[in-house]
Amino acid sequence: MSQTKDPHSTETSSETPVAEKPSRRRFLQSAAAAAAVTAAPHAHAQQSGAAAPATAAPPPAAAPLMPVRLAINGRPYELQLEARTTLLDALREYAGLTGTKKGCDRGQCGACTVIADGKRINSCLTLAVMHDGGSVTTVEGLAAGDTLSPIQQAFIVNDAFQCGYCTPGQLCSATALLDEFRAGDASAVTANVRARPPQLSDDEIRERMSGNICRCGAYPNIVAAVKAVAAKA
Structure with a gap:
């Protein structure tokens, strides 16, 4: 014998569907989608700003010539x-x-x-x-036409250079050194600064040429070249 279900009954039928709880994965997916939608206008604004031509700074003015x-x-x-x-x-x-x-x-x-x-x-x-x-x-x-100066000739005779890179500076310095010595200029090794040394010693030449570096190490021959010219003066 079948039973008639009371339509006013407050009991919940076992067949009534129960609301499903949202999973963690679905929640994260929804949150990511919402964040993307929110950021889209901002990203579009940034792209629009980047596309706009930037005003280039004017190049620095060249230094005037004189x-x-x-x-x-x-x-x-x-x-x-x-x-x-x-x-x-x-x-x-x-x-x-x-x-x-x-x-x-x-x-x-x-x-x-x-x-x-x-x-x-x-x-x-x-x-x-x-x-x-x-x-x-x-x-x-330093040379007079095709005629070398005395110090240039002495550098060749005494083999006072090797690679030659420092030689132009050595020659100019030695030329001025000889003029300074003849004018009575003293150096840091001059014994009596009130009187010119009677001759250029090796120490005098080394001191007076100390501002010129020879990486080839031709210093003894440079000293000999300067000394030879000074002896003839």
Whole structure:
């Protein structure tokens, strides 16, 4: 005999579906989708901003050129240079006199030695504009035409160079050294600074040439060359 189900009964039927609890994976998927939707307008705004052409900064203005007049090896030059151009670069790059060598470019090796207004200097440590109107002698100006100077001849006779890279500076320094000695200039090893030594000793020459480095180690022959010229003076 079948039983009639009371429609007003408060009992829950076992056949009534129960709400399923959301899984952890589905929750994470929903959260990721919501985050993507939220970030989409911001990403679009960023892309739109990147696509807009940026205003490029104007290039820095070039340093103005100024005329520098030099008498180099007895020949007049007028060079258009920046104020920061060293005398060494002016000689090599603008006057085309590459005999003067760039060694350390810090005033430590002496390869760039030239004679400026009668004084030997490291041309890498001075600006060309500082010598405007002055005279400069480089290794190209030591010879008289095809006739080598006495110190150049002595370097050859005494084999005072090997690779030759430091030789232009050595020659200019030795040339000025001989003039300084004849003028009575003392050195750090001169016994009596009030009187010129009767002759250039090896110690005098080494001290006076100490600003010029020879990486080949031809120092004894350099001393001999300078001493030979000084003895004839």
